[in-house]
Amino acid sequence: MRVLFVTPECFPLVKTGGLADVSAALPAALTKIGVDVRLLLPGYPAVLDGLSHMHEVGDLITDLPGTERARLVLGHMPDGTLAYALDAPALYARPGNPYLGPDGKDWPDNAQRFAALSWAAAGFAAHESYDPWWRPDVIHGHDWQTGLMPAYLRVRPDRFGGPFRPGTVMTIHNIAYQGHFSPHLLGEVGLPASCYAMDGVEYYGGLGYLKAGCWYADRLTTVSHTYAHEIQTDEQGMGLQGLLSHRTHDLSGIVNGVDYDVWDPATDPHIAARYSIDNPSGKAVCKTELQIAYSLERNPDRPIAGIISRLTWHKGLDMVLENAAAWVAAGGQLAVLGSGEAWMEGGFRHLADWHPGSVGVRIGYDEALSHRIQAGSDLLLVPSRSEPCGLTQMYAMKYGTLPLVRRTGGLADTVIDATPAALADGVATGFAFMNATGQELGFALRRAMAIYRKPELWNAMRTRAMGRDFGWERPAREYLELYEGIAAE
Numbered sequence: 142m143r144v145l146f147v148t149p150e151c152f153p154l155v156k157t158g159g160l161a162d163v164s165a166a167l168p169a170a171l172t173k174i175g176v177d178v179r180l181l182l183p184g185y186p187a188v189l190d191g192l193s194h195m196h197e198v199g200d201l202i203t204d205l206p207g208t209e210r211a212r213l214v215l216g217h218m219p220d221g222t223l224a225y226a227l228d229a230p231a232l233y234a235r236p237g238n239p240y241l242g243p244d245g246k247d248w249p250d251n252a253q254r255f256a257a258l259s260w261a262a263a264g265f266a267a268h269e270s271y272d273p274w275w276r277p278d279v280i281h282g283h284d285w286q287t288g289l290m291p292a293y294l295r296v297r298p299d300r301f302g303g304p305f306r307p308g309t310v311m312t313i314h315n316i317a318y319q320g321h322f323s324p325h326l327l328g329e330v331g332l333p334a335s336c337y338a339m340d341g342v343e344y345y346g347g348l349g350y351l352k353a354g355c356w357y358a359d360r361l362t363t364v365s366h367t368y369a370h371e372i373q374t375d376e377q378g379m380g381l382q383g384l385l386s387h388r389t390h391d392l393s394g395i396v397n398g399v400d401y402d403v404w405d406p407a408t409d410p411h412i413a414a415r416y417s418i419d420n421p422s423g424k425a426v427c428k429t430e431l432q433i434a435y436s437l438e439r440n441p442d443r444p445i446a447g448i449i450s451r452l453t454w455h456k457g458l459d460m461v462l463e464n465a466a467a468w469v470a471a472g473g474q475l476a477v478l479g480s481g482e483a484w485m486e487g488g489f490r491h492l493a494d495w496h497p498g499s500v501g502v503r504i505g506y507d508e509a510l511s512h513r514i515q516a517g518s519d520l521l522l523v524p525s526r527s528e529p530c531g532l533t534q535m536y537a538m539k540y541g542t543l544p545l546v547r548r549t550g551g552l553a554d555t556v557i558d559a560t561p562a563a564l565a566d567g568v569a570t571g572f573a574f575m576n577a578t579g580q581e582l583g584f585a586l587r588r589a590m591a592i593y594r595k596p597e598l599w600n601a602m603r604t605r606a607m608g609r610d611f612g613w614e615r616p617a618r619e620y621l622e623l624y625e626g627i628a629a630e
């Protein structure tokens with residue numbers, strides 16, 4: 142099974158969000174189970190500099206949208222995964238954020254830049270392939286930046302018809318980002334006028350890249366079962382719900398995995414003491430260290446609720462602001478790490494001023510501190526209004542920190558609420574609430590506090606959470622099964 146994995150970002154070379162982590166971890170996990178997977182990335186400076194053993198593949202590419210000169214190079218990612226880079230200086234030779242210019246706005250030619258990436262991907266299927274030595278059975282695109290790839294394969298058989306037609310998969314990591322452009326670009330990005338229709342690439346009077354991917358790909362996936370359902374609803378479909386409901390039998394949710402090489406308290410170099418499910422005593426050391434670092438009262442009996450998050454409305458942390466005083470009054474502490482919208486940063490700063498010794502706040506991005514919060518906290522709060530998958534709740538469980546989440550997207554799929562029945566069955570791993578209101582979050586916090594006061598129950602939940610396996614092997618096998626269903630004959 143040969144899979145071309147087309148993505149606009151990949152850790153550690155270029156990262157703006159979770160997609161970069163998935164683009165690194167999933168190919169590595171697929172390789173481990175015998176899939177021959179290669180990445181295709183835009184040739185940003187960081188990618189061309191970061192690949193090793195690079196060599197040129199095929200001929201000069203002269204028909205890409207947006208540029209007449211590009212070449213394909215093949216090299217190794219730092220972890221050894223093979224990666225093609227589309228070296229097209231006119232499109233990608235720009236330092237910094239892959240999507241935004243120095244003014245913080247989208248590059249004005251993003252339509253062409255990512256049409257070119259999709260075009261290059263489709264080029265692997267053509268009779269005169271970009272790499273005649275390696276033909277993918279499946280091309281797997283991620284997010285709107287790769288949405289035109291399945292469209293090209295369907296509507297441009299003149300250009301991309303070949304002896305085999307690879308199967309196509311489109312994965313939606315966050316439906317809020319759709320790639321919506323002027324319809325005047327249709328010809329420039331190499332699409333025939335006939336596909337500018339509702340049954341094609343047209344999307345609310347424009348050219349929709351994610352819409353195109355969702356219309357033309359053989360299979361659609363997203364990053365959790367619940368999110369797969371939610372994006373078919375009016376509330377969360379962002380305009381694509383009709384199409385996604387229409388394609389419901391081709392759409393599946395595959396929950397992302399966790400990289401336990403990075404997130405494991407037994408080996409974590411960032412934390413004060415290492416610990417594991419069989420030897421959990423180091424967690425108390427980590428808690429004390431966190432209380433000192435955040436100037437909280439050093440008291441093992443006060444539960445610390447941690448937050449590691451972008452501070453935005455959609456992460457639901459305003460509901461925490463609403464409940465913080467009651468949490469502190471009940472004996473709780475709060476350790477916050479995040480950055481984002483100014484009003485929310487200000488809200489948390491004020492909270493810390495009002496509750497010295499009980500609330501500590503760091504505004505900023507700090508990888509090492511995020512590990513220390515995971516290790517030192519008792520609870521991790523993730524009350525998101527929407528969350529395609531979410532990673533921090535899965536890290537938390539491994540660190541014996543019980544997640545308290547809103548029941549949405551991947552949070553609903555990965556956390557088992559401590560209902561009386563779940564507690565009796567010994568399966569509970571955290572706390573969940575349904576409606577995004579401060580009142581419901583407050584109730585969940587009170588439930589968590591009540592269980593914290595019963596150490597036997599709390600420790601049983603903690604052990605259960607630490608034993609959950611969210612590694613990448615399961616998702617990799619699910620993707621492989623999907624590929625096998627659509628691979629080129």
Ligand code: ADP
Pocket residue numbers: 158159449450451478479480505506507508511530531532533534
């Ligand atoms: P999203 O991709 O919506 O931000 P996820 O939970 O999927 O949410 O991923 C967030 C990632 O970013 C996690 O690895 C989390 O630890 C990390 N993170 C978020 N904010 C910070 C921060 N201020 N400092 C360090 N790491 C952070």
